[in-house]
Amino acid sequence: MKSIPTALLTLASLAHGAAIAQQQDLVFIAPTNHTMPMAQFRDGLLVDGVLKDLGDLIARRMARRAVYVSVPSKRVGEVLSAGGADALCYVVPAWIDGRYHWSKPFITSHAVIVARKEAPVVKSLSELAGQPIGTVVGYRYPELERVLGKQLTREDAPNTELNFRKLLVGRMRYATLDQIAFEYRLRQEPALPLRKDVVYSTVMTQCAFSLRSKIPFAQAEQAIDTLVQDGSVAAVLNQYAK
Secondary structure, three states: OOHHHHHHHHHHHHHHHHHHHHHOEEEEEEEOOOOOOOOEEEOOEEEEOHHHHHHHHHHHHOOOEEEEEEEOHHHHHHHHHOOOOOEEEEEOHHHOOOOEEEOOOOEEEEEEEEEEOOOOOOOOHHHHOOOEEEEEOOOOOHHHHHHHHHHOEEEEEOOHHHHHHHHHOOOOOEEEEEHHHHHHHHHHOOOOOEEEEEEEEEEEEEEEEEOOOOOOHHHHHHHHHHHHHOOHHHHHHHHOOO
8 A cells, every 4th residue: 555655746747847947948040040050950950050059058057957049030020029039149139030138249250241153242232232132031131131221132931051052053143141151161161162252241240038037137148158268168169160
């Protein structure tokens, strides 16, 4: 007869442990528009890249487990605002709608115009008026919009990888890419018939935390600050710069 309450106690203990583990999850949005070195997806799940390494670091520093939710770029604001995830990193306020807790800026992002080698060299954004430019659906390009206005001709793709492919097969001559993604790809494939023409925007990106998150923002902010100060964030970035 004593084995019954023991079994019940074991089940209760397991359930309690599962509840604690669930409470310890730190859920990050992994925008599916990214390519390496920012993110690599396999079967729809984030498996590698800066976003995963960074999220893992932040979660470990907070004694939590990092979990990643893959979300198309056009829905990241909606999901984060609704509390479908706790955080989104490598972002700035101009890129998404909604109100969030924002970490300090800590990772630099350079937006560049990449061209096929036979295309005319572009020295300023104004030269791209009316020209199809490879972009990501749902993603915002404030500087392109400011300079080109109604003459901005977007050639949207679901993600950055497809923009690389469209450039390579000649479906378009220009695309806007993140410099870190272009330089990483060029290191992997030095013979690519592509070049960088213009660095047209430089911003310091942040992590945005949902106002609906149960994660204490002060703790998250402290964790990020510590990882920046002790060189952990730089170490993550440096390993993909080789």
